[in-house]
Amino acid sequence: xxxxxxxxxxxxxxxxxxxxxxxxxxxxxxxxxxxxxxxxxxxxxxxxxxxxxxxxxxxxxxxxxxxxxxxxxxxxxxxxxxxxxxxxxxxxxxxxxxxxxxxxxxxxxxxxxxxxxxxxxxxxxxxxxxxxxxxxxxxxxxxxxxxxxxxxxxxxxxxxxxxxxxxxxxxxxxxxxxxxxxxxxxxxxxxxxxxxxxxxxxxxxxxxxxxxxxxxxxxxxxxxxxxxxxxxxxxxxxxxxxxxxxxxxxxxxxxxxxxxxxxxxxxxxxxxxxxxxxxxxxxxxxxxxxxxxxxxxxxxxxxxxxxxxxxxxxxxxxxxxxxxxxxxxxxxxxxxxxxxxxxxxxxxxxxxxxxxxxxxxxxxxxxxxxxxxxxxxxxxxxxxxxx
Amino acid sequence: xxxxxxxxxxxxxxxxxxxxxxxxxxxxxxxxxxxxxxxxxxxxxxxxxxxxxxxxxxxxxxxxxxxxxxxxxxxxxxxxxxxxxxxxxxxxxxxxxxxxxxxxxxxxxxxxxxxxxxxxxxxxxxxxxxxxxxxxxxxxxxxxxxxxxxxxxxxxxxxxxxxxxxxxxxxxxxxxxxxxxxxxxxxxxxxxxxxxxxxxxxxxxxxxxxxxxxxxxxxxxxxxxxxxxxxxxxxxxxxxxxxxxxxxxxxxxxxxxxxxxxxxxxxxxxxxxxxxxxxxxxxxxxxxxxxxxxxxxxxxxxxxxxxxxxxxxxxxxxxxxxxxxxxxxxxxxxxxxxxxxxxxxxxxxxxxxxxxxxxxxxxxxxxxxxxxxxxxxxxxxxxxxxxxxxxxxxxxxxxxxxxxxxxxxxxxxxxx
Amino acid sequence: xxxxxxxxxxxxxxxxxxxxxxxxxxxxxxxxxxxxxxxxxxxxxxxxxxxxxxxxxxxxxxxxxxxxxxxxxxxxxxxxxxxxxxxxxxxxxxxxxxxxxxxxxxxxxxxxxxxxxxxxxxxxxxxxxxxxxxxxxxxxxxxxxxxxxxxxxxxxxxxx
Numbered sequence: 001x002x003x004x005x006x007x008x009x010x011x012x013x014x015x016x017x018x019x020x021x022x023x024x025x026x027x028x029x030x031x032x033x034x035x036x037x038x039x040x041x042x043x044x045x046x047x048x049x050x051x052x053x054x055x056x057x058x059x060x061x062x063x064x065x066x067x068x069x070x071x072x073x074x075x076x077x078x079x080x081x082x083x084x085x086x087x088x089x090x091x092x093x094x095x096x097x098x099x100x101x102x103x104x105x106x107x108x109x110x111x112x113x114x115x116x117x118x119x120x121x122x123x124x125x126x127x128x129x130x131x132x133x134x135x136x137x138x139x140x141x142x143x144x145x146x147x148x149x150x151x152x153x154x155x156x157x158x159x160x161x162x163x164x165x166x167x168x169x170x171x172x173x174x175x176x177x178x179x180x181x182x183x184x185x186x187x188x189x190x191x192x193x194x195x196x197x198x199x200x201x202x203x204x205x206x207x208x209x210x211x212x213x214x215x216x217x218x219x220x221x222x223x224x225x226x227x228x229x230x231x232x233x234x235x236x237x238x239x240x241x242x243x244x245x246x247x248x249x250x251x252x253x254x255x256x257x258x259x260x261x262x263x264x265x266x267x268x269x270x271x272x273x274x275x276x277x278x279x280x281x282x283x284x285x286x287x288x289x290x291x292x293x294x295x296x297x298x299x300x301x302x303x304x305x306x307x308x309x310x311x312x313x314x315x316x317x318x319x320x321x322x323x324x325x326x327x328x329x330x331x332x333x334x335x336x337x338x339x340x341x342x343x344x345x346x347x348x349x350x351x352x353x354x355x356x357x358x359x360x361x362x363x364x365x366x367x368x369x370x371x372x373x374x375x376x377x378x379x380x381x382x383x384x385x386x387x
Numbered sequence: 388x389x390x391x392x393x394x395x396x397x398x399x400x401x402x403x404x405x406x407x408x409x410x411x412x413x414x415x416x417x418x419x420x421x422x423x424x425x426x427x428x429x430x431x432x433x434x435x436x437x438x439x440x441x442x443x444x445x446x447x448x449x450x451x452x453x454x455x456x457x458x459x460x461x462x463x464x465x466x467x468x469x470x471x472x473x474x475x476x477x478x479x480x481x482x483x484x485x486x487x488x489x490x491x492x493x494x495x496x497x498x499x500x501x502x503x504x505x506x507x508x509x510x511x512x513x514x515x516x517x518x519x520x521x522x523x524x525x526x527x528x529x530x531x532x533x534x535x536x537x538x539x540x541x542x543x544x545x546x547x548x549x550x551x552x553x554x555x556x557x558x559x560x561x562x563x564x565x566x567x568x569x570x571x572x573x574x575x576x577x578x579x580x581x582x583x584x585x586x587x588x589x590x591x592x593x594x595x596x597x598x599x600x601x602x603x604x605x606x607x608x609x610x611x612x613x614x615x616x617x618x619x620x621x622x623x624x625x626x627x628x629x630x631x632x633x634x635x636x637x638x639x640x641x642x643x644x645x646x647x648x649x650x651x652x653x654x655x656x657x658x659x660x661x662x663x664x665x666x667x668x669x670x671x672x673x674x675x676x677x678x679x680x681x682x683x684x685x686x687x688x689x690x691x692x693x694x695x696x697x698x699x700x701x702x703x704x705x706x707x708x709x710x711x712x713x714x715x716x717x718x719x720x721x722x723x724x725x726x727x728x729x730x731x732x733x734x735x736x737x738x739x740x741x742x743x744x745x746x747x748x749x750x751x752x753x754x755x756x757x758x759x760x761x762x763x764x765x766x767x768x769x770x771x772x773x774x775x776x777x778x779x780x781x782x783x784x785x786x787x788x789x790x791x792x793x794x795x796x797x798x799x800x801x802x803x
Numbered sequence: 804x805x806x807x808x809x810x811x812x813x814x815x816x817x818x819x820x821x822x823x824x825x826x827x828x829x830x831x832x833x834x835x836x837x838x839x840x841x842x843x844x845x846x847x848x849x850x851x852x853x854x855x856x857x858x859x860x861x862x863x864x865x866x867x868x869x870x871x872x873x874x875x876x877x878x879x880x881x882x883x884x885x886x887x888x889x890x891x892x893x894x895x896x897x898x899x900x901x902x903x904x905x906x907x908x909x910x911x912x913x914x915x916x917x918x919x920x921x922x923x924x925x926x927x928x929x930x931x932x933x934x935x936x937x938x939x940x941x942x943x944x945x946x947x948x949x950x951x952x953x954x955x956x957x958x959x960x961x962x963x
Contacts, residue, residue, distance in 0.1 A: 040562070040828065041570055041828050041831065041833055145445060226558045227785050229453060302826070303822075304562075306561075306818075307561065307632055307818070308561035308627070308632045308633045309559060309560025309632070310635065310636070311786065314635050362810055363819075366811050366816045369807055370811070496869065499906035499908065500871065567828075580846045580848075583848060584848035585850050588906075625821065629811075629816075630821055631818070
């Protein structure tokens with residue numbers, strides 16, 4: 001008996017829509033709170049369930065049972081629509097992410113993605129930017145000045161950070177020659193090269209823009225708690241707030257998934273073509289994918305617990321004056337590397353080596369200089385007691 | 388806004404609207420009318436028909452329940468987008484009439500009330516009060532008491548600056564220094580608890596000296612702690628000082644010159660960051676500060692970053708002072724010769740100490756009875772807060788948060 | 804100089820420095836005290852719950868006089884004892900604990916040795932559902948006040 005392909009598609013959709021919120025609620029949020037706690041020399045939530053594992057359930061129960069308040073003089077329809085707008089595109093975008101190579105179930109081969117769209121990246125960029133409307137409309141419809149400011153901030157921020165993000169992905173397109181995400185993984189396998197090496201700059205730009213796109217620290221201006229009292233979601237409570245929350249974290253997951261797929265070889269284990277490391281293939285590819293995504297989410301959490309927040313105008317300056325020119329330069333760089341060398345791969349490999357070595361050398365030099373400067377300063381400091 | 392306009396146009400049926408709603412509608416209608424007038428004015432300048440977007444100014448109530456106002460400060464902002472055109476601090480939400488309270492009670496009974504003014508730096512408050520009454524009585528404080536008072540002051544300065552560091556970091560989005568700073572502050576509070584039995588509202592000084600002698604082992608533990616502290620301060624600095632985002636948020640924000648500081652009467656780290664070396668511990672030494680070796684850190688630019696650097700360096704200097712005092716400690720008396728019932732001669736005195744926020748002074752008028760006739764406090768937070776409208780003008784709302792943090796106000800002291 | 808600055812900037816040195824601090828703390832020992840299960844005992848001088856020794860008290864009312872916020876109420880009358888000597892007997896010794904600011908001036912004012920009223924009971928768990936009932940102490944509560952038994956066992960955490 002063979003099940004029709006449509007069955008598998010429906011199953012995958014249901015799994016994604018049911019699983020992702022659960023993962024977000026139970027794993028990501030808990031991991032964020034506990035890891036941030038560890039980094040801040042404290043324990044984080046560890047009361048609900050063993051080691052706090054059921055904290056997500058408690059949070060969910062709290063949010064669901066909370067009173068749903070719509071402020072007076074708010075635009076009621078838009079106020080209710082906004083959270084939905086924030087969460088639906090984020091979940092939709094998951095459909096094109098390839099979580100692993102096709103697997104065999106009985107006699108059918110089931111791909112681990114809902115759809116391999118040939119305009120995958122374009123679709124992703126398009127659908128995730130709809131999520132911006134949720135934030136803008138939510139901020140505007142709340143009839144609260146702080147929310148309005150938050151919404152306006154996010155309008156400017158998210159729209160302008162789409163540009164460097166798209167430009168960074170253009171340079172990857174030069175390497176993959178396809179917009180399809182599955183193709184980009186296959187190409188990395190064929191070229192024996194993760195695209196993060198030649199695309200170091202592109203990756204940097206993409207990730208910075210991605211952090212900005214998801215309103216996370218250090219770019220969490222629309223919800224800046226200490227300035228705008230949570231910004232656009234100040235007037236939301238209960239399930240609506242949970243939707244915003246879910247939308248934000250799903251967006252984080254999508255940004256990480258795309259980064260992994262495009263730059264870090266998707267489901268491929270590290271060094272997929274080295275003979276000595278072949279045992280790495282024993283791990284299911286989907287697990288490699290999840291591990292890489294987890295690493296990215298960890299980076300998100302690490303950033304949040306370390307960096308201060310940019311100011312609104314400085315954020316715009318960073319985007320327009322630094323990231324966009326840098327992205328354009330990077331496109332040229334990659335294009336020339338491909339054009340001026342024989343074959344498709346040679347130039348990219350050379351580019352990868354050059355960028356990597358240059359960065360490591362520069363970093364070591366800077367670190368050394370810092371160490372020497374500190375030693376000098378310590379030598380000049382007076383003794384604490386004798387003076 | 389649109390709902391307000393609709394209400395103003397009378398589309399809602401009158402019988403359904405209660406009186407309160409009517410008032411509200413009238414208020415919004417008035418606002419809308421004023422906005423329309425401003426819009427018309429603007430359109431007269433530009434020559435285009437007026438729209439809703441021509442309204443340039445927005446009034447924003449910043450506080451008193453805002454998380455970044457360090458208590459219950461309310462600032463009425465006039466903003467154009469996010470740019471601040473005008474900032475008006477509105478104080479008094481925490482007013483408890485402390486000055487009047489002093490008049491109703493005998494001199495020794497005033498000490499616990501001073502704890503509740505600058506509640507993150509109770510020891511310096513106690514010190515300033517006791518110093519004033521001692522000056523009134525012309526009492527000599529024994530040397531051991533002086534040294535212990537200085538140690539308590541400097542530990543308090545450290546803990547107050549740690550609170551400032553943590554909270555102003557949070558204001559700018561850096562959440563982690565807060566937890567590190569509070570970890571160290573906890574240890575300082577433990578020392579206070581061991582010495583006087585309280586952690587926050589210390590009540591740790593008495594007129595003429597101290598209530599208790601040190602417990603055995605206290606000095607060793609404090610010495611160990613202050614030896615550790617510089618490494619911890621390095622850690623905070625590694626998180627913030629060179630960080631490009633921190634620098635962007637603080638360099639050039641709220642610049643005020645030394646002359647202006649003097650005109651406004653600003654004191655403490657604010658004036659020292661503007662290049663004026665004014666520290667009461669140096670300028671008019673009290674207790675045993677004269678013989679101690681420490682540097683008064685100053686910076687030239689007078690912006691938020693310099694105020695940050697000055698405070699961090701002050702913490703390092705406090706460590707030095709505590710170490711020196713611990714070395715000089717010798718057994719001896721801890722309380723001077725103060726009569727049991729304090730009845731000073733009719734006189735007026737002013738004495739002040741360098742509190743973590745600036746010059747904290749008490750002005751006492753005595754009429755010869757056992758209660759002060761009038762007691763006035765010169766609170767550094769309140770006087771430094773005056774400069775906020777001047778500092779905030781032209782900056783963005785995000786910078787206002789940084790500026791409130793950098794002035795280092797405690798609302799208990801502002802409102803008393 | 805400018806070049807060095809640029810080197811720092813393009814290598815994101817400052818950001819990596821910050822990340823290294825939080826990264827180090829990830830594995831360090833945590834300082835949280837998990838309160839009901841772990842407790843840090845108060846110091847010997849800790850100012851907490853009141854206690855009164857009725858035998859020692861000489862009914863001089865100095866503590867009530869010295870209290871900055873007048874929360875100690877003392878009434879007494881004279882009685883003859885067996886030797887026909889006049890002794891003071893307490894009618895009322897109340898402390899309005901909910902207004903107390905724990906300044907210890909009453910204990911300092913007390914002339915008896917040892918003190919008849921003291922705050923160094925090392926008790927700080929005084930939360931109550933009804934402040935007017937539970938936090939208004941009369942003689943019975945002052946002399947015979949017992950801490951609520953600990954519901955859960957706890958471990959003691961070292962100070963400092």
